[in-house]
Amino acid sequence: MPQRETSTAIDLDFSKGNGLVSAIAQDAGSKEVLMCAFMNKEAFEATLATGYAHYYSRSRKSLWKKGETSGHLQQVREIRVDCDQDCVLLLVEQTGAACHTGRHSCFYRRVRNPESLEYVED
Amino acid sequence: MPQRETSTAIDLDFSKGNGLVSAIAQDAGSKEVLMCAFMNKEAFEATLATGYAHYYSRSRKSLWKKGETSGHLQQVREIRVDCDQDCVLLLVEQTGAACHTGRHSCFYRRVRNPESLEYVED
Numbered sequence: 001m002p003q004r005e006t007s008t009a010i011d012l013d014f015s016k017g018n019g020l021v022s023a024i025a026q027d028a029g030s031k032e033v034l035m036c037a038f039m040n041k042e043a044f045e046a047t048l049a050t051g052y053a054h055y056y057s058r059s060r061k062s063l064w065k066k067g068e069t070s071g072h073l074q075q076v077r078e079i080r081v082d083c084d085q086d087c088v089l090l091l092v093e094q095t096g097a098a099c100h101t102g103r104h105s106c107f108y109r110r111v112r113n114p115e116s117l118e119y120v121e122d
Numbered sequence: 123m124p125q126r127e128t129s130t131a132i133d134l135d136f137s138k139g140n141g142l143v144s145a146i147a148q149d150a151g152s153k154e155v156l157m158c159a160f161m162n163k164e165a166f167e168a169t170l171a172t173g174y175a176h177y178y179s180r181s182r183k184s185l186w187k188k189g190e191t192s193g194h195l196q197q198v199r200e201i202r203v204d205c206d207q208d209c210v211l212l213l214v215e216q217t218g219a220a221c222h223t224g225r226h227s228c229f230y231r232r233v234r235n236p237e238s239l240e241y242v243e244d
Contacts, residue, residue: 005223008231008239016180022144022158031153036144036209048236058138080229081239083221087158089229099205101127106204107211109130114170117130117203 005083013086014041020056021086025066025098027105028077028091034098035106039088051076053090072096127205135208136163142178143208147188147220149227150199150213156220157228161210173198175212194218 004011012021020038027034037055039047043063046054053066053074067073074092081088099106109117126133134143142160149156159177161169165185168176175188175196189195196214203210221228231239 001223008234008241010233010237010239024146024155024158026155033146033148033155033211036146036158036204036211048233079233080242081231081233082158082228083223083225083230087228089155089158101123101205103205106209107202108205109203111132111170111201111203112130115132117132119130120202 002084004085010081011085012041012044012081012088013084016086020058021088023053023055023088023090025053025074025090025092025094028093032105033107034074034092034094034104044088047076047079047090053092067095070096070100072098074098124206126207132203133207134163134166134203134210135206138208142180143210145175145177145210145212147175147196147212147214147216150215154227155229156196156214156216156226166210169198169201169212175214189217192218192222194220196220 019040023039024036025034040056043054043056053076055064057064073095076090076092078091097104108120110120112118141162145159145161147156162178165176165178177186179186195217198212198214200213219226230242232242234240
């Protein structure tokens with residue numbers, strides 16, 4: 001098995017994602033998945049150093065601290081890495097809403113049938 | 123707000139990810155996050171059509187049905203989309219192990235300190 005899968009060294013694989021890894025934020029209490037974004041090396045290191053989630057915005061091409069302007073910070077309780085270290089899972093305490101629409105989670109719609117979505121009760 | 127965020131039409135945004143969206147599989151019962159991968163349009167449509175998770179492998183550059191060789195299928199109970207429709211969340215019933223290492227989840231290690239990982243009890 002590749003060393004990355006068995007190692008206890010942090011060795012994130014940024015190569016497959018053009019310098020980025022996937023980053024999932026999950027509510028540490030309810031286990032609800034709140035959002036999915038990306039991190040570059042700088043965002044990961046800033047998250048480790050501060051204890052607050054930082055991501056990399058593909059559209060703005062820049063680092064952002066989640067909640068920096070809205071106040072909707074994510075305090076990180078635990079960080080997990082997946083087998084091949086190209087994804088991190090953050091267990092967070094979310095202040096306010098994770099979604100910029102004001103909802104607790106970004107996943108507020110589900111597929112109802114192959115053509116349409118329906119809103120999910122919060 | 124952009125139409126994609128309020129619409130009840132499925133309109134996945136494959137543009138930011140070079141034809142891919144992120145895809146998270148979460149255990150429908152325990153709410154454990156099992157894995158994170160990617161889908162192209164074909165993988166999403168195959169998932170909708172069959173009720174079993176299909177992904178796109180960036181390394182092999184091909185569609186794969188999860189569990190096709192291992193038998194570790196993911197039966198999809200619900201599909202959610204995020205606000206800007208560049209990520210889908212699958213609530214699944216996992217047969218066997220989600221991770222190719224034989225573990226239920228790919229997230230079997232957590233960051234212990236800024237330099238190292240530790241294995242998590244399953």
